[in-house]
Ligand SMILES: Nc1ncnc2c1ncn2[C@@H]1O[C@H](COP(=O)(O)OP(=O)(O)OP(=O)(O)O)[C@@H](O)[C@H]1O
């Protein structure tokens with residue numbers, strides 16, 4: 371693969387996006403680009419506006435001001451299902467599979483939903499051989515093929531997180547948006563799932579990853595964008611960004627875990643949090 375060619379193509383442009391909820395400005399005039407092949411970490415303290423940013427890309431939240439463009443086309447006037455058809459897919463932080471159907475059927479349902487805007491029609495398609503074949507392939511890709519015929523209700527969080535990833539992949543996106551895929555996992559599970567995400571990126575899929583696990587972010591991301599209080603306060607090569615005093619101050623002024631992780635990555639070899647899992 372010609373990496374230079376892939377890296378140079380602009381895939382997503384976020385152009386001056388502001389999202390307000392009543393009097394609260396959750397995202398404040400944020401701009402950044404995502405290039406083909408990128409694995410971009412979108413980080414920042416709690417309440418920084420990261421999830422709102424991803425929701426404004428997929429169309430759940432609407433910008434008050436600004437534009438989101440995919441492959442040069444403005445998405446602003448498009449509903450969510452049209453954005454999905456154009457190649458966006460969002461894996462949510464809270465995993466909510468349908469409990470009544472098994473693991474592979476949950477992924478097949480996602481594959482089917484990419485073809486129709488109607489949840490009822492996608493239910494009809496979900497058991498087709500085509501959708502089940504896509505689902506089997508994605509379960510294998512995320513490493514949970516062995517659980518295909520089991521109920522999601524008996525799965526540990528580590529499997530459910532991978533199921534959510536498989537559901538997002540089944541939409542065959544050009545750009546995968548991941549909201550805290552590692553949240554709640556222990557350090558070994560987090561490392562393994564981060565490896566899976568990095569492999570999927572290396573296979574050619576462009577990814578925007580929201581994560582609080584800064585150790586894994588630093589390990590797998592090619593670039594970072596940092597939000598704080600709705601504003602972009604940093605962007606660029608991960609080590610340079612995390613060494614920036616403005617970024618460090620945002621974490622130190624915020625939650626303690628973020629501060630510890632920022633310290634661990636930018637200045638110290640290990641943190642007490644990591645040591646306790648070792
Ligand atoms: N639907 C909504 N209605 C009103 N306020 C909202 C809504 N969604 C988010 N907010 C507010 O917008 C701000 C940014 O929230 P957001 O969830 O985007 O932050 P975040 O960076 O994802 O935080 P975290 O790391 O805790 O997930 C917060 O003050 C939040 O309370």
Ligand SMILES: [Mg+2]
Nearest residue numbers: 420421422549
């Ligand atoms: Mg969030």
